Amino acid sequence: MIVSPITKFVFLAYFIALILISLWSYFRRKKASNFQEEYFVAARSLGAWVVAFTWATSWTSGGTFIGTPAIYYTYGWGTLLWQAGAAVLGMCGMLMIGRRIAAFAAEHNCVTLPDLFYERYRSNVMGTLAALSIIVFGIAYLVSQYTAAARILETFFGLNYQTAIIVFTLVSAIYTILGGIRGVAYNAVLQGFIMLGGSVVLAIIMVSSAGGIGAITQAQLAQDPNLIVPPGPDNYLPIATAFSTFFTLGVAVMAQPHVLTRIFTVRDTGSLKRAGALISIICMIWFFALFISAQAARALIPSIEVPDQIFPTIVIKYTGTFLAGILMCAPFAAVMSTVSSLTLSCSSAVIKDIYQRNFNKSMREEQVKRVTYIATIVFCILIIFFSLKPPAFLQDIVMFAINGFAASFTMPIIFGFFWKGSTPAGGLWSMIAGFVSMLSLYILPVPTNLLGFNPLIWGLVTSAIVMVIVSKLTKVEDEDYKAFVEEIFQ
Numbered sequence: 001m002i003v004s005p006i007t008k009f010v011f012l013a014y015f016i017a018l019i020l021i022s023l024w025s026y027f028r029r030k031k032a033s034n035f036q037e038e039y040f041v042a043a044r045s046l047g048a049w050v051v052a053f054t055w056a057t058s059w060t061s062g063g064t065f066i067g068t069p070a071i072y073y074t075y076g077w078g079t080l081l082w083q084a085g086a087a088v089l090g091m092c093g094m095l096m097i098g099r100r101i102a103a104f105a106a107e108h109n110c111v112t113l114p115d116l117f118y119e120r121y122r123s124n125v126m127g128t129l130a131a132l133s134i135i136v137f138g139i140a141y142l143v144s145q146y147t148a149a150a151r152i153l154e155t156f157f158g159l160n161y162q163t164a165i166i167v168f169t170l171v172s173a174i175y176t177i178l179g180g181i182r183g184v185a186y187n188a189v190l191q192g193f194i195m196l197g198g199s200v201v202l203a204i205i206m207v208s209s210a211g212g213i214g215a216i217t218q219a220q221l222a223q224d225p226n227l228i229v230p231p232g233p234d235n236y237l238p239i240a241t242a243f244s245t246f247f248t249l250g251v252a253v254m255a256q257p258h259v260l261t262r263i264f265t266v267r268d269t270g271s272l273k274r275a276g277a278l279i280s281i282i283c284m285i286w287f288f289a290l291f292i293s294a295q296a297a298r299a300l301i302p303s304i305e306v307p308d309q310i311f312p313t314i315v316i317k318y319t320g321t322f323l324a325g326i327l328m329c330a331p332f333a334a335v336m337s338t339v340s341s342l343t344l345s346c347s348s349a350v351i352k353d354i355y356q357r358n359f360n361k362s363m364r365e366e367q368v369k370r371v372t373y374i375a376t377i378v379f380c381i382l383i384i385f386f387s388l389k390p391p392a393f394l395q396d397i398v399m400f401a402i403n404g405f406a407a408s409f410t411m412p413i414i415f416g417f418f419w420k421g422s423t424p425a426g427g428l429w430s431m432i433a434g435f436v437s438m439l440s441l442y443i444l445p446v447p448t449n450l451l452g453f454n455p456l457i458w459g460l461v462t463s464a465i466v467m468v469i470v471s472k473l474t475k476v477e478d479e480d481y482k483a484f485v486e487e488i489f490q
Contacts (some may be wrong), residue, residue, distance in 0.1 A: 007316070008450035010325025011156065014194070015171070018336065022175055023181030035049070035369050037112050039110045040091075040348055041264045048271040050281030052278035053192035054185045055262045055339035056286075059253050064286060065195075065331030066148040067398055070307035074292030076220060076227030077235075079293055080396060081242040097254060098263050099270050100417050104488065105165040105264045112345065113257040113409065115355035117431075120416045120488070121424040122481060124357065126431060131353035133408040134257050139386060141401035142339060146387040149335045151308050156316070156328055165387050168335075173380045176340040177373055181265065183475055191333030195353060198327045201287035202315065209318050216335040219299035227298065240452030252406035252456065254415060257349075258341035315346045347375040400442065407438035415467050420489050424481075425470030434463030 027343040032038035046054070066153045072079050101116065108119040108365065117128030123459045123479030146165055149172075153164035180185065211280045229238045240445070253259055290311075297314045304310055352371050357362055363371075411430050415422040476482060 004319040004324070005478050007325040007328070008157070010322060011328050012326075014329040014332075019178070021187050021190070021395055022179030022183040025180055025186065026178045028182065029180055031248055034269075035365050036111050036348075036352065039107075039369075039372065040180065040344060041261070042180075042182040042185055043116055044106055044265055045267055046271075047267050047407045048274035048278065050185050050189055051159060051266050051271060051281065052275040054188040054265070054337075054341075055275065056279050056282045057183075057188045057195065057334060058194050058259045058262060058341040059256065060282070064290065065199075065311050065334050066151055066308050067144065068092045068287075069290055069297070070293040071484060072291050073298050073304075074223075074307050075232035075236040076298070077217075077241075077295065078230030078232040078237050079232070081246055083236065087326050097413065097417060098266075098276060099269055101260070101413075102263045102266050102272055104271070105416070106109065111261075112348045112353055113261055117416075117427065118353075118357075118411075121314075121422075121427040122484070123424045123428055126412075126424065127353055127429045128358065129428070129431060129448075130409065131349035131368055133404065133431075134349040135400045136345055138257070138342055138409075139351070139383065140397055140404070141342055142346070142383045143386045145335050145339045145342070146399040146402065147382055147397075148308070148331065150387070151306070152328065152332055152335070154158060154309070154313055156312060159426060163389060165384055168386050169380050172336065172339045173342070173377055175336060176343050176380075179340065179374055181341070181344060184337060184344070185262075185265065188337050191329075191337055192282065194326065194329050194333055196285060198329070199293070200322070202319070203289040203292045203296075204294045204387045206314060210296040210299045216299040217295050219302075220295070223298070223302055238452050241454065244452075244457045251460070252402045255406040255409035257345040257401060257409075258338065260413075261345065262341075283421035300372035343376055343379055344348035346379050347372055349480075350379075350419050370395055371417060401455040403438055403454070403459070404435070406456055407434035407463060409435070410460055411463035411467050415464070415471075417488065419471075420485060421471050421473045423465065423471040425474040426469075427465045429470045430463045430467035433466040434459045437462040 029035070029038045032043065034043075037043050053362040072227055104110070104120070105116060108115075111115045111130075114127040117130045117264060120126060146168060149168040150161050150164035153159050153167060154161055157164075159167065175183075207213065207216070209364070210219070217228060224233055226233045231243065233241075236429055263272065290333070293314065294310065300318075301310070301313070303311065311331060312328060315324050319327055355371070374446065408431050412422075412427045415430070416427060438455050441455035441458060
């Protein structure tokens with residue numbers, strides 16, 4: 001597909017703007033007295049709009065603009081239920097647990113998600129296990145984002161897949177190392193407005209090009225009547241799966257390390273409340289606009305060889321050269337934001353939560369900085385090798401990763417901050433049980449969607465049961481720890 005030089009120029013201008021913001025963040029970080037506080041949580045100084053866009057862009061990711069439209073396009077109108085929970089339940093999670101977690105993180109200087117578990121449960125083993133989970137599922141998630149970026153560059157610049165992966169690796173490494181979380185956050189505001197506005201504009205263009213909603217449904221009906229009603233072609237979304245997916249996408253956001261730790265950056269409680277409302281509005285607009293665009297695309301383009309290429313394809317085909325450049329920034333913005341946030345989470349898991357906490361607690365500031373940069377580069381190189389053979393559907397690997405995070409972390413977080421009876425042993429075994437049960441459904445020769453429910457449902461149920469049973473069977477004798485827990489629930 002031929003892409004106008006004007007379109008490419010707009011796209012490159014956007015990338016230059018991101019690098020300039022990252023450079024500004026880098027020079028500001030050089031003046032900071034605490035590298036990790038500034039690099040990972042922006043010295044806890046961000047306001048509502050910045051936190052909202054950082055949360056939303058980290059959560060939506062490249063899957064939102066590449067993998068998700070591919071699912072919408074392939075399986076039709078019934079897939080509206082597939083993403084509906086993300087906006088509603090995501091906001092509920094932010095408002096329910098965000099304030100308590102933000103206050104606890106600030107008081108106990110938590111920089112990473114493993115820090116949160118370490119401080120709440122006073123368990124080094126639990127903190128280390130959380131870090132290992134972040135690395136395992138973080139690699140899977142990063143593969144999905146690298147794949148999304150490569151699909152964009154394939155379609156947009158005509159690069160082959162392997163070259164596109166290498167180019168993106170260089171771009172993401174520079175972007176992440178220079179900016180840190182402050183660079184990610186301020187870039188997220190720019191990226192968020194592009195993503196929000198771009199998705200709405202594209203939806204209007206696509207519906208108009210297809211002749212309206214009635215014409216779209218008639219065209220799909222002629223292709224395959226299953227596109228119009230659930231569960232969709234190939235029985236893609238039966239009622240049990242639709243219910244569990246609605247629930248899991250809403251719950252899962254509360255346990256994504258690169259998303260949840262955005263709460264650690266918030267300035268105050270008032271900013272946190274406003275951010276929760278903004279997140280819900282932003283996500284609902286994004287998902288619905290992309291859903292409508294994908295349905296129109298199915299009417300206009302009945303088949304495409306690689307479904308993950310549907311979004312860049314319709315942008316280039318149905319918009320003008322200048323607008324296409326802006327719209328193509330939207331998926332790349334989502335990818336860049338998620339990659340940088342998740343890479344920071346993975347590198348901090350290795351350096352701070354495993355190496356520094358267990359082997360070298362007396363690292364000097366310059367050592368921490370140097371090793372953090374090295375770990376970031378190593379992670380970027382490692383992901384290249386896992387990304388060379390992309391999955392059939394990008395969203396499959398996204399779901400695996402977010403389910404893994406949620407199964408491991410959701411119940412220890414909820415019980416830890418809302419049930420006084422949670423014990424360190426309960427938290428540890430709850431995390432292990434959620435991780436193992438969810439992973440087993442993917443690895444063992446059993447139906448992945450057991451009884452039609454998403455594997456995360458079984459992981460959450462198992463994790464919750466184990467938390468209650470083990471906590472009831474284990475007594476905490478340490479009076480200092482008992483007093484500490486009382487303070488949390490005051």
